[in-house]
Each structure stands twice: as C-alpha cells, then as structure tokens.
Amino acid sequence: MPAIWVYSEDIIITQQLLALGRELADKMQAQLCAFTLNGEGATSLIASGADKVFSLQGNSLWPESYAQSLADFAAQERPEAIFIGATQRGKDLAAKVAALIKAGLVTEAFAIRLVDGSIETDRIMYGGLAICTDTLVAPAMVTVPARTYEALAPDPTRTGEIVTLDVTTDDRVSVSNVCPIVREGADxxxxxxxxxxxxxxxxxxxxxxxxxxxxxxxxxxxxxxxxxxxxxxxxxxxxxxxxxxxxxxxxxxxxxxxxxxxxxxxxxxxxxxxxxxxxxxxxxxxxxxxxxxxxxxxxxxxxxxxxxxxxx
Incomplete structure (x- = not known):
C-alpha cells in the first residue's frame, strides 16, 4: 500500500504536517505515517490524523543522528512522499536523508498538492520576487515551514497502529552543551x-x-x-x-x-x-x-x- 510519511521534532509541527498528509493520503488512497522520537506523544498523533506512528528508539536525542536509519527504512518501504518540518534540525535531517536515498528535495514549500498523480510544490525564490513550481517523483521529499497548514482538530476516537523501532544512531558528533535562546517577550x-x-x-x-x-x-x-x-x-x-x-x-x-x-x-x-x-x-x-x-x-x-x- 502506498504511504506518506511526516516528521518533525516539534510535535505541533508534526500535527500540522498531518493535516497536509491526511488530505493527500485520502486522494492517493495511501497510508499516513508519522515518525516520532518521543513515544509518549504517539497517541496524540493518531488523534491528529495518522494511520500509523513509528516511534524511533535510539541512543541519541538529536534528530539528525537518525538520518541513516530513516534512509534505510525509506529504501525498504518506498513511501510516495516524505514531509519534514522546516526547522533547523529538520532541514539538516531532510538533506541527509535525501542524499542517502538519492531523492530530490524541495525546501520551504508553502503549497503542496496532487496533480495528475504526482506531488507538486510551490516555493519562494529570489527573496519573494518569484515562485518556483516543482513536480516530484517518488519519494517526494519536502520540508514545510511551521504554520503553513492548520492542524486538524484532534479526534480521540481515531484508532491506529503504534510501532516501536529500535534503530542505530550516528554518534560521530555529540552535543555537549545546549544554550537556549532567551526571548524578550512573546514569540x-x-x-x-x-x-x-x-x-x-x-x-x-x-x-x-x-x-x-x-x-x-x-x-x-x-x-x-x-x-x-x-x-x-x-x-x-x-x-x-x-x-x-x-x-x-x-x-x-x-x-x-x-x-x-x-x-x-x-x-x-x-x-x-x-x-x-x-x-x-x-x-x-x-x-x-x-x-x-x-x-x-x-x-x-x-x-x-x-x-x-x-x-x-
């Protein structure tokens, strides 16, 4: 069965991507799968539209460390599309996965649709002076900024499958210290x-x-x-x-x-x-x-x- 995958380390962005994925999955008669590094949030992703949630279990907290494992799984399962939240870490992960599976990657897409069976995207170029439209072949890899799509209202009655995957992470680079940005006032x-x-x-x-x-x-x-x-x-x-x-x-x-x-x-x-x-x-x-x-x-x-x- 064809599948659409979504992922972000920010669960709110994942829920927004599920709204996009749900629309496309219904048109393509595909299964909508979400990925998370936090198994505790898997149930909420089912309620937000996912048919299946893969909880990746590794020995790293950093999403980019899972690139090889995600690429290997993509090569095995061959999803139609992979949508990743365009956070700093998400864009790093998407670039690595795209290179590993030799797939094209569209970054910062603000519109995504199904046209004649293919994924078509729009993104801004030249600082807003032009819009570039790309047509992608499977697996279509796209990074999507936060708030591009509105999350669906959670449905606690939805049912789906939660699968735990033990994966190997890339530990060649380690993070020894994190200094959060201190904001003055609201975001x-x-x-x-x-x-x-x-x-x-x-x-x-x-x-x-x-x-x-x-x-x-x-x-x-x-x-x-x-x-x-x-x-x-x-x-x-x-x-x-x-x-x-x-x-x-x-x-x-x-x-x-x-x-x-x-x-x-x-x-x-x-x-x-x-x-x-x-x-x-x-x-x-x-x-x-x-x-x-x-x-x-x-x-x-x-x-x-x-x-x-x-x-x-």
Whole structure:
C-alpha cells in the first residue's frame, strides 16, 4: 500500500504536517505515517490524523543522528512522499536523508498538492520576487515551514497502529552543551496580531506611539531589520523579513515601513496587511490590503483612540 510519511521534532509541527498528509493520503488512497522520537506523544498523533506512528528508539536525542536509519527504512518501504518540518534540525535531517536515498528535495514549500498523480510544490525564490513550481517523483521529499497548514482538530476516537523501532544512531558528533535562546517577550512568529515599525520612526522615545497602538489592539510589536540591528531599539528576535522572522498573523499593521522585498517576504502570509507611510509610492502598498498615506505621528494616535472606542 502506498504511504506518506511526516516528521518533525516539534510535535505541533508534526500535527500540522498531518493535516497536509491526511488530505493527500485520502486522494492517493495511501497510508499516513508519522515518525516520532518521543513515544509518549504517539497517541496524540493518531488523534491528529495518522494511520500509523513509528516511534524511533535510539541512543541519541538529536534528530539528525537518525538520518541513516530513516534512509534505510525509506529504501525498504518506498513511501510516495516524505514531509519534514522546516526547522533547523529538520532541514539538516531532510538533506541527509535525501542524499542517502538519492531523492530530490524541495525546501520551504508553502503549497503542496496532487496533480495528475504526482506531488507538486510551490516555493519562494529570489527573496519573494518569484515562485518556483516543482513536480516530484517518488519519494517526494519536502520540508514545510511551521504554520503553513492548520492542524486538524484532534479526534480521540481515531484508532491506529503504534510501532516501536529500535534503530542505530550516528554518534560521530555529540552535543555537549545546549544554550537556549532567551526571548524578550512573546514569540512574534506565532502572534495573532502584530504592529511593526520601521525607519519612519524618528527616535526611540517615540516607540510609545507603537506601544499604545499595540496595547489597544492586544498585539505584539515587530520591526524591520534596521530598527533591531542598526538602531538596537528592539531585540533581534523582533525583526521580520527574509533573514528574520516569518509571520502569519490575522492582522499586520506597518508604521513607517517602505516595504522592500526582504521585509515583504516575511509578512506575505499575513491574512490582513495594513500599511501606513508618507510615501504613496512605497512598495509596501502593493502588498497591503489597506493603505493609509500619511504621517505615522498623526495617524497612529488617531487609530489608537478609534480602536479604544470600538472595543469599549
């Protein structure tokens, strides 16, 4: 029976991949299999759409150490597609497995579909200036960013098979110490609403305008790369763009941001984009659903007051 495999070391991303896998598996009449290094979460993956869960048991905590074992298993079982979460470790694992089984690999796909019996993907190229469409032959290997798909509502009545596999891991490289990233405030990559500020803000003291608007909306604050790396007004984990955070909020409001392609590539998945800038020809307006040509120092306080009145 044909099969589709999904894996991420982050169980939330695995559940999102299962939503994609479930849709394709039903169309292909294939079995949907999830892989995990944590056997305790296997039941939740069945509830999220998996037909079978393979719990890999090895002597390593690091996903990339399982590349050879996963490749050997793929060569034996010959799945139609393998979808891996595009985390740093996931991308490393996917590249190693693809090389070992001599399969093509599409990275950071934002759309995946079945066309004439083949897997077809879309991914962004040249910093958002172009979209590349690839058609893959089995085994189709694809890395998928977090939140590209919405996880299915868990169904505790679903049944499936849980299989424990004892595997050999690659222990040539060991990790002796892990230093977690300390975030200042919330993770903006998962925020539902965002107010983002750019170089249109004249001085750091004026951040109060941005903070007031964000507070009225119940939103988090993001920024462009210049605000974080050049001015140091906000932490680096707050800047949005090609080399920064990629966001997918229901509402994104930009203040004084021209909208260069590097920034727009990080906000393109926002459901509603609102842009405020003095330059009516600013590129940000091409990406925006709603635009206000005006001075953020005038517009932002008015918008804040209007929102406060609306939510009373």
């Amino acid at each position: 903006i990559s998962i925020a539902d609403k965002l107010v983002c500020v750019g170089r249109g803000l004249a001085k750091q003291e004026d951040m109060k305008l941005v903070e007031d608007l964000a507070a009225a909306l119940g939103a988090e604050i993001g920024c462009t790369r210049g605000i974080a790396e050049d001015y140091h007004w906000l932490p680096n984990d707050r800047y949005i763009g090609l080399s920064g955070q990629k966001i997918k909020p229901s509402l994104y409001i930009s203040l004084g941001i021209s909208g260069q392609v590097q920034h727009v590539s990080g906000i393109r998945d926002s459901k509603i984009i609102v842009a405020i800038d003095t330059n009516e020809n600013a590129p940000i307006f091409e990406a925006a659903d709603y635009g206000i040509v005006g001075d953020l120092y005038e517009i932002s306080p008015l918008l804040t007051e209007a929102i406060k009145k609306a939510v009373k």
